[in-house]
Amino acid sequence: MTGPLVPFREIVLKVHSRCDLACDHCYIYEHADQSWRTRPKVISEEAISWTALRLAEHAKTHALPSVSVILHGGEPLLAGPARLRQVCAELTAALDGIAALDLRIHTNGLQLSPRYLDLFDEFGVRVGISLDGDRTANDRHRRYADGRSSHPQVLKAVALLREERYRHLDLGLLCTIDAANDPLAVYDALAALDPPRIDFLLPHATWDEPPPRPDGSPTAYADWLLTVFDRWEEQGRPMPVRLFESVLSTLGGGPSLTESLGLAPTDLVVVETDGTLEQVDSLKSAYDGAAATGFDVFSHTFDEVAAHPGVRTRQLGLAGVSETCRQCPVVRSCGGGLYTHRYGSGAASGPAAGPAGFDRTSVYCADLEALIRGIESRTAAATTSPAVTDTGELLAAQLDLTRSLLAELHSELAGRGGASWQEAWELAGVVERHSDGLDELLAHPYTRPWLVDSVAALREERPGAPGTARRLAAYVAAAVIRGGLDVPVRVGHRDGALHLPTLGVLRLDDGAGPDGAGPDGAGSYGAYGDAEVRVVEKGFLVRAGAVERLVVRPGEATPYWRPVRRLGRDGAPDLALDDLDPYRDRFGAPVHPGLGDAEAAGWSARLAAAWGLLRDAVPDQAAEAAGTLSTLTPLLSADTGAVSGPPGYGALGVPVHGDAGELALALLRGFRAAKLRALTEVTDLYALDTAPGQSRRAPWRDTPVPVSELLAGAYERVGLAAYDTAYRDHARRALDTLEDTAELTVSGKSLLAALWKEVDHA
Secondary structure: OOOOOOOOOEEEEEOEOOOOOOOOOOOOOOOOOOHHHHOOOEOOHHHHHHHHHHHHHHHHHOOOOEEEEEEEOOOHHHHHHHHHHHHHHHHHHHHOOOOEEEEEEEEOOOOOOHHHHHHHHHHOOEEEEEOOOOHHHHHOOOEOOOOOEOHHHHHHHHHHHOOOOOHHHEEEEEEEOOOOOOHHHHHHHHHOOOOOOEEEEOOOOOOOOOOOOOOOOOOHHHHHHHHHHHHHHHOOOOOOEHHHHHHHHHHOOOOOOOOOOOOOOOOEEEEOOOOEEEOOHHHHHOOOOOOEEEEEOOOOOHHHHHOOHHHHHOOOHHHHOOHHHHOOOOHHHHOOOOHHHHOEOOOOOHHHOOOOEOOOOOOOHHHHHHHHHHHHHHHHHHHOOHHHOOHHHHHHHHHHHHHHHHHHHHHHHOOOOHHHHHHHHHHHHHHHHHOOHHHHHHOOOOHHHHHHHHHHHHHOOOOOHHHHHHHHHHHHHHHHHHHOOOOOEEEEEEOOEEEEOOOEEEEOOOOOOOOOOOOOOOOOOOOEEEEEEEEOOOOEEEEEOOEEEEEOOOOOOOOOEEEOEEOOOOOOOOOEEOOOOOOOOOOOOOEOOOOOHHHHHHHHHHHHHHHHHHHHHOHHHHHHHHHHOOEEEEEOOOOOOOEOOOOOOOEEEEEOOOOHHHHHHHHHHHHHHHHHHHHHHHOOOEOOOOOHHHOEEOOOOOOEEOHHHHHHHHHHHHHHHOOOHHHHHHHHHHHHHHHOOOOEOHHHHHHHHHHHHHHHOO
16 A cells, blocks of 8 residues: 555444334445444443543644544434434544534434533534435335335434534435436425435445346436536525535545545544444445454554555555556546445456456446436536636736736735835726726736745745835836826835836936846835825826936837837737836746847747747637737747746747747746646646556557646647647647546646547637
């Protein structure tokens, strides 16, 4: 077994081992393991105390912020109020000051009364009730031993739990599926009770004892669930349904929400009424003793159980499922199915054939795949991020991200920015009400690294607030100039140089100091002074003490004013050639300290020629790049591959070297990389919790690479294939490989489909 030990965050505590119902589908009494017969009916006081001690010890050892304890049976309410009070009191006392305690109880509800609910209210015990639907569905399995229906009594329990005084304890309804039941009748009956959550459970089965399929369909359970899913969708998802929400979460790259699906490691242990420590209860369906560990709370710690080979196997994620499952595109959502449902003794044949034990697909394999693909096909349009297919949406999402960072910075400052920050913040609001200039500045790609650095500086308690305030004031001043607003702005300058983002740098002295006001650390400007910026009839005026500087035409250089140069020549788009911004140094390669006029003219001419080549060879991509890029920054690197680094979307770092052909390829490669990175910042294209085993072989590499790298390489090469057909084969082979990966989210698959269309037309 590999990987670190996974601590238990959920404990199933058996407080009573018998039940007042005789459900014929119960995994405890009706399946292979019959160990319940030898166990005491009620958990002992000693077992309670040792369980509380072990749990507190485990939580403290692993610094767990919270643990969940589920009181279970049999029927846990048969333990009686006195014993349940002792359980709750000892667990609460043991965890006090160590970890938050989430107490729950799963019950059939027959014994539920105000006496119990008042006790649960005292200790915050939330209650989940088992109910299989309407009376017909519920009576199919959930009857008393003499055959009487339990349905009316369960409805009384649900009604009691829904009373206003107890509603906060309601955990929801648990429904075991029977494909012979009418799915809509079941769902409608449950939904009518207005539960806070519904949890549909597949009946426990193995390859030795497969689930009943009334119509013989290999996807009977998926068909049943999809019928319910459609009704749930039509009604606007009135309550959470954990199985559906887990599938939707994993399709979007998120975690599984249930043990029965997904690749998350198990973190559950069972304590029986005699103090025996066992693995997950459902294993009792596999064979007698399948859940046993040989440990108990009196002599063993929870860490010893967590290290048990059976437990560790269920903590291996992708490596813990069968080879067939590892190659399946839906494995991230189904996780190979519940561990128990993979079991076979080895005697089976046909589709159940395989090695003895759990190294098989789930007995519900066809159902799980049909369910996941069915939910995906039904929700793809609604769950795919619009940024994937709409450039305008991508730009809007990027702006929202930057705005969120600015708001986060304001929150982090919490008064530490002083009067200068507050003044700049209030002026930003004034500018925003009267022009679009602030959005233009926030969309500037070098705004993002300033915000990220400033937030980090504050959280790490590094000095940064003074520079942070002056940078915001500089943005406001630039927005005022762009909008032609009559609003004076007080802004800081460093060593006599005033940097106005997107516009240029103004010298306020006669020295030959730095061209830009760069930060000392994150956001700190070192020695600085104050100046006032004001829009005048001709350009803008800056006063700093006795010094006045008038900039009449902001696009033209003067002895004191160095503007940001623009490309915009010979049919090339009007892009900034920014070698001034202090936050431009984010490309992983040295930036040029400042181009001379001749060098700038030569670079600009070659860039314009490169753009002409792109316009002729890949007109659609050239047009999109012209509409979304805003800034090119010269790099000193001799490598002619444009770099798209941490700046916000819209900036490319481009070497000053290379001829037009080399720069055209560099621009195209950089644009593709920048767009894909921008997409990953606003939507999940692939699962972020990728297991090493999910690496795929890339056509351009000898060793496997993560899916994120494969997708990035494919995205770049698809774009390049239209410019140079030499990239087409690698692009197609990478897309073929991505078709079979389980890591792409719904948005990622939508992007993959778009890439196929793009490469087909290349």
